[in-house]
Amino acid sequence: MSMDQDLYLQNQLCFKLYTASRLVIRGYQPMLKDLGITYPQYLVLLVLWQANEQGQLPLSLKALGSRLHLDSGTLTPLLKRMQQLGLLSRVRSEQDERQLQIALTEQGIALAPKVKKWRETLSEGLACQQQALTQMAQQLDQFIGLLETE
Template sequence: MTNLYLENQLCFSLYSATHALLRSYKPDLDKFNLTYPQYLVLVALWQYKQLSIKQIAEKLMLEPATITPVVKRLEVKKLTKRTRQKDDERVVIVSLTEEGLALRDKLSEVQKRVACDTGLTNTAFDSLNQTLGTLTKNVTAKIPD
């Protein structure tokens, strides 16, 4: 029954690592009055320029109902703007404002600091990131809809 020891639980190791990383981000994100989910939405928009609410949800592996309030708060902060798609007004498109674009360089430095905090080499960091991506894809494929 050693498989039930905490140190043998992959889920606990991932949970602990995630918690540690989020704690590392928090002080810097607080300076920008951002939550981690808001930061992730900004990262997605810096990469893809504009996305629908549904596309953001898919990229972040969340439900659209979870993303909508996050985007609304970013809009109140004047970091994003929402528009309706012309040919289908049910689709809400999110894009960055100038203020949202301007945060990119500053938050890039935060990400670099957190990456350094891991103590991993670039190769180990990239390998772990790839392994976790594979793990996520494999486990997600086994989850019933």
């Protein structure tokens, strides 16, 4: 009847990641509610804001998906909802009609400064832990790197 502690929930790295991720997303809810978007939609905007600043818009759905590690089954309906909200445009490429070109609208661009203000608030609660957070972020980068290349 004995089972060793390999199978205890609290010893599982996968569970820690899953929990930490969900709790962090919960922390974003006040901001997301204010912006009228969801968390994955916020991640899409982060990609598009950076691409916009670097003159890389429009971005194909595939390019967006590879940055987020999400496929068309997830992104197609998500991007349609964001289009409905007026945050982005979805247009077929003329050179290659298979490709869907995603670009920001003025309304989508206009959310960036709001997020900047919210982030100043968000970070206060964790500011004292800055060094630990930086270290964890580095380790997560290494870890994700391992998983990506497998």
